[in-house]
Amino acid sequence: MKTPRTHYRTCNLCEAMCGLELTVEGEAVTSIRGDAEDPFSRGYHCIKGEALADLHADPHRLRQPVRRTKVGWEKIGWSEAFAEVAANLHKIQAAHGRDAVASYIGNPNAHNYGGLVFLQRFLRVLRSKNRFAATSVDQLPHHMVSYHLFGHQLLVPIPDIDRTDFMIIMGGNPVVSRGSMMSAPDVTKRISAIRERGGRVVLIDPRKTETAAVVDEHHFIRPGMDAALLLGLLHVVFAEKRATLGTAAAYVDGIEAIEAMVQPFSPERVAPLTGITAAKVRELATGFAGAKTAVCYGRVGVSTQEFGTLCQWLITVLNVVTGNLDRVGGAMFTTPALDPLPYVSRGHYGKWKSRVRGLPEFSGELPVATLTEEILTPGPGQIKALFTCAGNPVLSTPNGARLEGALAGLEYMVSVDIYVNETTRHANVILPPTGALEHEHYDAIFHLLAVRNTARYSAALFAPAPGAKHEWQILAELERGLIRARHGAVAGMKAQWTRLITPERMLELGLRFGPQRAKVSLGKLKKAVRTTDLGPLEPRLPERLFTKTKRVNLAPALYVADVKRFEAKCGAAVPPLVLIGRRQVRVNNSWMGHFERLTKGRGACTLLMHKTDGETRGIATGDVVRVTTAVGSLEIPATLVESIMVGVVSIPHGYGHSKERTALPVAEHARGVSVNDVTDPGVVDLLSGNAVLNGVPVDVVKLV
Secondary structure, eight states: OOOOEEEEEEOOSSTTOOEEEEEEETTEEEEEEEOTTOTTTTTOOOHHHHHHHHHHHOTTSOOSOEEEETTEEEEOOHHHHHHHHHHHHHHHHHHHOGGGEEEEEOGGGGGOHHHHHHHHHHHHHHTOSOEEEGGGGTTHHHHHHHHHHHSOTTOOOEEOTTTOSEEEEESOOHHHHSOSSSBOTTHHHHHHHHHHTTOEEEEEOSBOOGGGGGSSEEEOOOTTOHHHHHHHHHHHHHHTTOOBOGGGGGTEEOHHHHHHHHTTOOHHHHHHHHSSOHHHHHHHHHHHHHSSSOEEEEOHHHHSSTTHHHHHHHHHHHHHHBTOBTSTTSEEOOOOSSOOGGGSOOOOEEEEEOTTTOOEEETTBOOGGGHHHHHHSOSTTOOOEEEEESOOHHHHSTTHHHHHHHHHTOSEEEEEOSSOOTTGGGOSEEEOOOOGGGSOEEOTTTTTTBSEEEEOEEOOSSOOOTTOOOHHHHHHHHHHHHHHHHHOHHHHHHGGGGGGOOHHHHHHHHHHTSTTTTTOOHHHHHHHOSOEEEEEOOOOTTTTOOSTTSOEESSOHHHHHHHHHHHHHTTSOOOSOEEEOOOOTTOSSGGGGGOHHHHOSSOOOOEEEEHHHHHHTTOOTTOEEEEEOSSOEEEEEEEEESSBOTTEEEOOSSOOOOOTTOSOHHHHHSOOOOGGGSSOTTOBOTTTOOBOOSSEEOEEEEOO
């Protein structure tokens, strides 16, 4: 009989970094539960963490390279796979130019510190300006604002949720997301703790989400009008002489420009735009400005709309002009043990633009909303080949159905992925890395976004199968292969020195020279087993600023000008129905629809519609309806509720596994549609190019 053993590690399936306790017998994980002694997650975990066992044991997960043939997939060796990929990528770039090979990077890469570093190395060797990522269907506005205000795309202010007295949440559902750009396990208790200590939490959202059940008050807002509310709040702050920079006065410029900018947006003007009364706008503003400490936090709902970057900027401005920037209980910055900022590009904006539509790049990436047209539009610079890494853009980017058709016409495609999914099924070769439990783990990104200063190293639980390769090893081999293909064997031999670099060695050096080096080393983290708590967030500015002047320009001309664009939009006619997204706790990455424990039970992919809207259209709960937008339609069961704003409907993301020739049999038989089959890539946030997934005009009719 095999002796059970216990293993502790961080869950890497979302941003919360929950501590897990795993029981293992031989090569099987027999149980996964929350680690009650973890000082950060305090025993909390969700059902996604339990799916790590399913992921490890899944017989459908690829474990060696495969090549697509006319009759199906055939297994090939690593050497053959690397040689074929390098030769084809080089051939296409030699014939059509370096930008003919594009790349798409999915969000799981943020959870793999070794892969992150070697991915950037490979992309530099690829030398293509056609770089795309999940960033521009998610958090790109956060990074743009951080770059323009604080000088670095990753210097993102984090809500000090554990010490704040007043929190406004806009377009976020942290009870389901566990934070997101605010890594906060057990966020339900953290929100409840604000209220228990006499504080106040307000949710602004077109839907009464799961978070609405644990806050003091919830207010519906018309999708796309969050900027109007923020401008109205700022108007009151200045009109009532409540603006103060606090300690930030020593390094913040531009408050006068902000005051002038918000003058036209009185509560009375913004009330009919938002659906929130003028009296409530005024009361929220005075309450926020008058609180001992306060913080405003906005997430996907405000980022993925037509004025997403404007919203994230105004949220930061509200925190700054009420004296809550870099202040205990306000919006603060972490002191991570491994600080990625010195090693990652600070960012840049608009150095080049997309070929077809002229959308600006940010930090080397173009908006993914333009990927399909860059593949389909003939001419110099047309994308002929695609490299994807841990991404499924057919499900996660606008008008995925059209993108899928475009992928079928590529000359070549290669994917680093563990599954044959809706995107990778179009690849010529798939290179599968080891699973999450087969390599060590350190959250280089999410410790940077955590609500406390923390550090955690998780050792590999299982040895990789013979011949298996980690993601960083695959990327390093692709890098060396391209160098050999371009410059010959001698250059390839010189590139062999990269074999001496390992992620663990890089982590060790990063910790040794990091800001917490007096408290943390790799050796100490290995001995600690659980999360090392390095204390609450501390004031870091202006020393932490990456701006050339070590000052914050609160009113960049780019953003002030966008207020005029927004003001013009305010006069547009209101569509009868608009679509918003919906996040569910069992769904994060697209492959999570493949596991029974995450998909069993009643179908969760339904259209939420207010009862009033349903009754006027003759729709009842359970009826199948057709949802139509400017780019397509889909059919989905309807659920009538009172927890959504009149004039708004909602479809969750992460569904739609109904394509042929994938290797996700559970997901294929699960009910659901991909909401991104009807989102429009032609409509983007013009500042950043971020996709617009919320506030999409729709028509909904009952199918007879």
